[in-house]
Amino acid sequence: MAHGRWNGRKPFITVLYVVAVCSGVPVSDLLDRASQHSDKLHSLSTTLTHEIDSHLTPIGRMLMPRPSACHTSSLQTPSDKEQALQVSESELLSLARSLLQAWVDPLVVLSSSANTLPHPAQSKIINKIQELQEHSKNLGDGLNILSGKMDPATQTISSLPYRGGNDIGQDKTSKLIKFQFLLSCFRRDSHKIDSFLKVLRCRAAKLQPHLC
Template identity: 30%
Template sequence: MPAYIGDAGDSPAPVDPSRSAPGSGLRRAMAPARAAGRAGAVAALALLWLLVCGPGDSGCHLLTVADLFDRVIRHSGRIHSLSTTLYTELEKHFPPRDNELGKPARKCHTSGMLTPNGKEYAQKIPREELTHLILKLLQAWKEPLSHFNQHIEHHQELPDDSLSKAKQISNMVHELKTGVEKVTKKMQSMGIISNSLNGMASSEGTGLSISNEANMMSDSDFIHCFRRDSNKVQSYLKILKCRIMPENSC
């Protein structure tokens, strides 16, 4: 039987999202411009997943499964890198709260999800289940990231660059989930994985049911947990690609 792990630890103290400070008016005034820039970036990313070739379009080529996997893996890598940078920035402003043993008190809201412990066990999970787990992890962060972005706007001591990173991560996770869904449909249409994935429990409820728990975490703990899960997603995508295309010798 595959081994599974989850995180343990005490839940961090709740964070008051209502805190405000002088200068908030200026930040709110600048918000539309930042939002417009982010919207443009999201639209550009969406083109990666929505490429459609018209009849007789010689300049367009259909993406292979390998192409799609390469794109989502690179995209997940950028998300993990961005979350690592943001975590470092948040730690400077909000050091992690220590428990009685002097260790950071972290309990991620996704700790209750069973995830394979290491590459060896992930390789033993059926392709459909591993694909479902990736989608479930991404869905579990959708709602919490949205709330986090609303809350973090109240931290006037944070530079705009940090706020921008948080928004970008949320948008990129949405795009990554869309990309993984398209890879899934491609694999199903080619018979690489069965359509049984469609009958599995929906991921929609997962994110909603645990979002309240995520909102109780401190900011640095929240990003620490997201960084952990984003690394899992990238690793599982690489393993899934290697299992489907073993000629890559990975």
């Protein structure tokens, strides 16, 4: 469903891409827009994880896999803002793009699985997952434009394939656990993306590190 909607918008997105590149939109403006989308991504994922967690049993929380089991955990990233400030602009953008790309397939799994999720706010969750996909797609388009304006090293994207399959489980508990686990991994990564973009925006504005 989500792919169909986006396929219909590809010509429009392509036009936006060409216009943005040719019109010489400043990098600082592109970073501002990207940060707005990354803010929304993290906010939505946080809201969703809280929504699901409220319906998990204590046993369900105990059975939740550790964050190290997230499919993006193999990617070496700065652990905090201080470390991020020591990383080059090209590497930060490459890391953000790698993380975002790694979530294309898992977000499809979340979107298709939401229809069978045993949760009283199912329709609300479905809508928010679709919003996640939309903001993720818009952010990806924006970062593609940014990478074309920055160092060629930003074109490098690490491959982080998702091998979790499309099945989130058969019984109520396993469905909620896997759905929540995927969301919690996405929330963690969306926070990283948002932090990296804020550091890039800070540097583009030529602010002192302690103000970032």
